[in-house]
Amino acid sequence: AQSVTQLGSHVSVSEGALVLLRCNYSSSVPPYLFWYVQYPNQGLQLLLKYTSAATLVKGINDFEAEFKKSETSFHLTKPSAHMSDAAEYFCAVEKSSGDKLTFGTGTRLAVRP
């Protein structure tokens, strides 16, 4: 079955530091991959998605993610954390057209002043 694993349910960084949130997927074929962000008491917003057009995907708010087939990974990064980045982040995978998304369990990012 399709699945995603997010390593680290809680990540804490200092303001201005690099953000790295990890996501690994299990799939026999390269899937479609997504990162979503959720602020408290709100719905999920799409940050970026991998469509196989390019392995390095840029999203909103300076986030980006790199698809690495050899590592079955799609880690999310941001060069410099802002206080406003504090939120929960979800990785999701869609195996093929029409399939439902499978979500990871989420990583809560805290940003220290």
Added chain:
Amino acid sequence: DGGITQSPKYLFRKEGQNVTLSCEQNLNHDAMYWYRQDPGQGLRLIYYSQIVNDFQKGDIAEGYSVSREKKESFPLTVTSAQKNPTAFYLCASSPLGRTPYGYTFGSGTRLTVV
């Protein structure tokens, strides 16, 4: 602007009551989904529908019911059979045939049993 509207934002339910959560979209999306979110458990799929008058159970459908009489609407009823309904409920939608589109989410309904 197109989007998904969930109402109400906060809902309180007494023991033994059925309550209905509303989800409406004006994105002309074919598929709609209901998720339950509990702390530390991510998103769990309750029901989904890909076409009007048809829907399928997700991973945790027991104690819930849905209908899809219109393309725009996918209400969720939390029945008295759901023993632990306190949670944050999210509705989402997606077009079919436009992979990879992903989902568009509503802003959620927080249900509390009192």
